[in-house]
Amino acid sequence: MKRGFGSDNHAGVHPQIFASLVAANTEHAPAYGTDEWTDKATEEFRKHFGSSAQVFFVFNGTAANVTSLRALSKPYQAVFCADVSHINVDECGAPEYLAGCKLIPLTTVEGKLSVAELEKAYIRRGDQHYSQGQVLSLTQPTELGTTYSFAELQALIAWAKSKKMFVHIDGARFTNAVTYLKKSFKELTADLGVDVLSFGGTKNGLMMGEAVIFFNKDLAYDFKYIRKQSAQLPSKTRFISCQFQAFLQDNLWQKISQHSLQMAHYLYESVKDIPGVQVRGIPQSNAVFAIIPSEWVKKLRENYFFYVWDESTFECRWMTSWDTQREDIDGFTAALKELAQ
Ligand SMILES: Cc1ncc(COP(=O)(O)O)c(C=O)c1O
Numbered sequence: 001m002k003r004g005f006g007s008d009n010h011a012g013v014h015p016q017i018f019a020s021l022v023a024a025n026t027e028h029a030p031a032y033g034t035d036e037w038t039d040k041a042t043e044e045f046r047k048h049f050g051s052s053a054q055v056f057f058v059f060n061g062t063a064a065n066v067t068s069l070r071a072l073s074k075p076y077q078a079v080f081c082a083d084v085s086h087i088n089v090d091e092c093g094a095p096e097y098l099a100g101c102k103l104i105p106l107t108t109v110e111g112k113l114s115v116a117e118l119e120k121a122y123i124r125r126g127d128q129h130y131s132q133g134q135v136l137s138l139t140q141p142t143e144l145g146t147t148y149s150f151a152e153l154q155a156l157i158a159w160a161k162s163k164k165m166f167v168h169i170d171g172a173r174f175t176n177a178v179t180y181l182k183k184s185f186k187e188l189t190a191d192l193g194v195d196v197l198s199f200g201g202t203k204n205g206l207m208m209g210e211a212v213i214f215f216n217k218d219l220a221y222d223f224k225y226i227r228k229q230s231a232q233l234p235s236k237t238r239f240i241s242c243q244f245q246a247f248l249q250d251n252l253w254q255k256i257s258q259h260s261l262q263m264a265h266y267l268y269e270s271v272k273d274i275p276g277v278q279v280r281g282i283p284q285s286n287a288v289f290a291i292i293p294s295e296w297v298k299k300l301r302e303n304y305f306f307y308v309w310d311e312s313t314f315e316c317r318w319m320t321s322w323d324t325q326r327e328d329i330d331g332f333t334a335a336l337k338e339l340a341q
Contacts, residue, residue: 008321014206079136172198173203199213209240296339
């Protein structure tokens with residue numbers, strides 16, 4: 001399949017990550033995270049997030065979210081989330097089924113939640129008939145490719161804390177937000193009062209694997225049991241942790257996210273003035289959203305795969321990844337220009 005713009009998880013494994021897997025492929029090593037790669041990866045995470053960060057590896061992003069929510073809520077409690085959030089629309093009800101909590105999806109603008117919407121949802125406190133909001137879950141960057149600014153995060157998290165709610169971040173593409181905002185990992189999580197982060201690897205060059213990072217030690221206490229009971233304790237954890245070690249070491253994460261963001265900008269600049277193409281806005285992560293005439297989709301997809309995000313408007317999502325090349329974008333732009341003639 002030709003390199004297209006379907007998703008960053010359509011890309012293969014970054015060569016440096018692949019090399020880490022080969023290097024970890026020694027004869028024998030202890031299982032279930034008691035190995036040297038897991039220790040080293042945890043050390044790398046603590047360099048970025050602070051020494052008290054508690055790190056747990058799981059297989060995928062859905063599991064990172066669901067196990068995080070299990071740790072943060074009781075079955076009679078609720079999670080405030082974006083209407084477009086992955087936990088709400090793309091996890092087949094796993095948070096409700098496995099974490100037991102109720103999701104309360106709220107109206108968003110450009111994929112982002114606001115304090116005003118949260119205030120509207122914060123009702124019936126103490127009412128035994130009503131599921132009590134206990135967690136605020138934010139996606140950073142959002143499913144619509146936007147990124148919450150530092151000030152927006154401060155306001156949302158301060159609101160949650162004022163209500164004694166926990167804060168979870170779905171960071172399947174968190175490194176892209178960090179690069180876009182030019183802040184440190186710690187400034188965007190622990191320092192703001194985030195309790196748990198689902199930290200993505202798969203969409204950023206890893207073969208597979210995500211990390212659940214707790215900044216609130218008390219909440220982390222039972223997590224090893226939650227992870228095991230949720231069938232998410234990898235026995236050969238070293239093959240996930242070695243990838244994260246390589247990802248964080250020597251700032252590979254930054255090189256990858258800078259590249260993906262630069263490619264998204266190049267794509268945006270290349271297509272924004274093509275007649276018939278209505279681009280949403282300057283990219284704030286590695287995605288470009290654009291409305292195009294419906295009859296163009298089939299033709300374009302013959303060579304470059306992508307998803308139609310909104311079937312009613314034919315808004316499409318074009319996503320870049322660690323391996324996107326300028327030639328891919330030039331070819332795609334040429335195809336769009338030909339259709340626009
Ligand atoms: C924002 C977000 N969160 C979580 C996930 C879940 O990842 P996985 O498919 O590994 O379960 C995705 C995957 O598309 C995502 O886009």
